Amino acid sequence: FDLARTIRFPITSAIPISYPPFLWSDARSMEANNTSAFNFRFIQGTTRLSWHAFGRAIDINPVLNPCVTDGIADPAGAVYDPERWGTLFADSPLVKLLKDRGWRWGGDWTSLKDWQHLDKPFPGIEGNDLARLAFAPGRFY
Secondary structure, X not given: OHHHHHXXXXXXXXXXXXXXXXXXXHHHHHXXXXXXXXXXXXXXXOOOEOHHHXXXXXXXXXXXXXXXXXXXXXOOOOOOOOOOOOOOOOOOHHHHHHHHOOOEEHHHOOOOXXXXXXXXXXXXXXXXXXXXXXXXXXXXX
């Protein structure tokens, strides 16, 4: 966030998703273009915990950086335009900095484009192992 402040990268809001008006609703947070990180939730359409559930992911300006699957944007009506200020793209200073620090960017994915999403998984832990990690006493750190 120091870099975002330095380059005057606009972040619409960063209200914790547990607070009103979101009350743990990822959909409401995204519709408001709210940047969010921790949210104990599953990966959409699955029963696997998201990296957000472990505080290991962030979604930045979702209306400007939608998740696009089969041509359908989430949040609804959002349009990805890398020319708009506040949009993430491959050469974006924020994307480059985080990738240099081991984060993954959803804009690099091929099955879908999750332009808003950056995550940093636990070393050596695959997504399917998250539930085991979450519920193993003394294992979460």
